[in-house]
Amino acid sequence: MATYVISDLHGDYEGYRRILTKIGFGEDDVLYVNGDVIDRGKDSIKILQHMMMQPNIFPILGNHEYIGCQALRFLMNEITEESVESLESGLIEGLLQWQEIGGRKTMDEFSKLTRQEQEDILEYLEEFSLYEEVAVKGKIFVIVHAGLDNFSQDRKPDDYRLHELIFKSPDYGRVYYKDKYLVTGHLPTMAIEGNARPNRIYMANNHIAVDCGAGYDGRVGAICLETFEEFYSDD
């Protein structure tokens, strides 16, 4: 039995399946998928449909799911007077914003589903956790998509609002918790300042950053929380 974290798949279904094979993912294992499963790549929905059938895969919300889910929920509803009113209050902006960050392909994929399949996808996305705190072999890991904005030692993970968790990356040069690891995605590790190992999992200062750039010509990386062993979809 082992516990793994992956992140930022961005529609790379092949990378996702390869990493599952690499880690030998089995029924007794647990996998946390730390947000941004969707957008940019071509198989976002395909990944979600596979994930939702695995009782030992636990999804965590990313900014792409947050924005995409609202847009898709709106697009599914018939245009009514009420929905047009809500459109004026920012939804158009959300739709445009989603297009800009790569939502087009996800929207196309979604549009080809049956009504029931669409409903299943939205219900699944709406169940994503905001974060997970897990203890593995005496070590504690706080797994959250982007970071802990407005961090303070006194705040429990539960005290953070959604917007503080999914948009802003942490300062990777700073230790947030002395006795816990902060496990994040969102920022490809090649973009972490001073990181000498681009597109590999980054570990320093009690941070573990796992976005290895799938969707940006990178790959999928996985970390095992029991052993800190790293796995890559293209090795």
Ligand SMILES: [Mn+2]
């Ligand atoms: Mn993100």
